[in-house]
Amino acid sequence: MAIFMMLKKILDTGMVSEMPVPTDLPACHDEQLLQSRICEVFGRAVAIRHVDTGSCNACELEINALSGPHYNIEGVGVTFVASPRHADVLLVTGPVTRHMESALMAAWEAMPAPKWVVAVGDCTGHDSLFGENYAVHGKLAEILPVNVMVTGCPPSPANILRGILACFQGTMTIKHVD
Ligand code: SF4
Numbered sequence: 001m002a003i004f005m006m007l008k009k010i011l012d013t014g015m016v017s018e019m020p021v022p023t024d025l026p027a028c029h030d031e032q033l034l035q036s037r038i039c040e041v042f043g044r045a046v047a048i049r050h051v052d053t054g055s056c057n058a059c060e061l062e063i064n065a066l067s068g069p070h071y072n073i074e075g076v077g078v079t080f081v082a083s084p085r086h087a088d089v090l091l092v093t094g095p096v097t098r099h100m101e102s103a104l105m106a107a108w109e110a111m112p113a114p115k116w117v118v119a120v121g122d123c124t125g126h127d128s129l130f131g132e133n134y135a136v137h138g139k140l141a142e143i144l145p146v147n148v149m150v151t152g153c154p155p156s157p158a159n160i161l162r163g164i165l166a167c168f169q170g171t172m173t174i175k176h177v178d
Pocket of ligand 1: 153155
């Protein structure tokens with residue numbers, strides 16, 4: 001039964017990375033505008049620390065697509081870093097398994113202020129496939145101050161990029177990108 005559910009999910013979702021790059025994304029259509037906004041908010045580049053708290057890895061595939069030539073976010077100053085001490089934005093995927101909760105909190109505490117949290121995928125919010133149980137904490141917003149919630153299972157790279165760019169608006173209320 002599980003295999004049929006998985007096949008249905010694959011067929012329903014398709015290849016979200018293959019969608020044309022939307023025209024409203026400044027990263028792909030107006031690099032100077034994006035770079036000037038990054039400089040306004042972050043000073044130089046945006047450094048992102050990604051933490052997978054137990055995802056199925058489909059969200060990671062869409063995040064990886066952002067670094068390719070199609071979206072080219074590294075070309076305009078949005079970079080992924082290995083250490084949270086160098087990061088401005090914490091990008092979180094997965095349903096926050098209890099096994100990863102302490103590592104997630106350690107990454108958040110190591111980041112210098114000001115800092116932002118972008119939750120990627122339905123697993124981090126109310127529509128998680130995994131729910132809450134002995135192994136899964138569930139909603140990310142209950143343990144970290146989420147700034148932007150990017151919904152989808154998985155979300156498209158374009159929406160993940162919209163979520164990262166939404167940090168530039170600077171408010172501390174949760175914005176939804178879907
Ligand atoms: S939101 Fe969907 S695609 Fe992303 S990790 Fe969860 S189950 Fe996988």
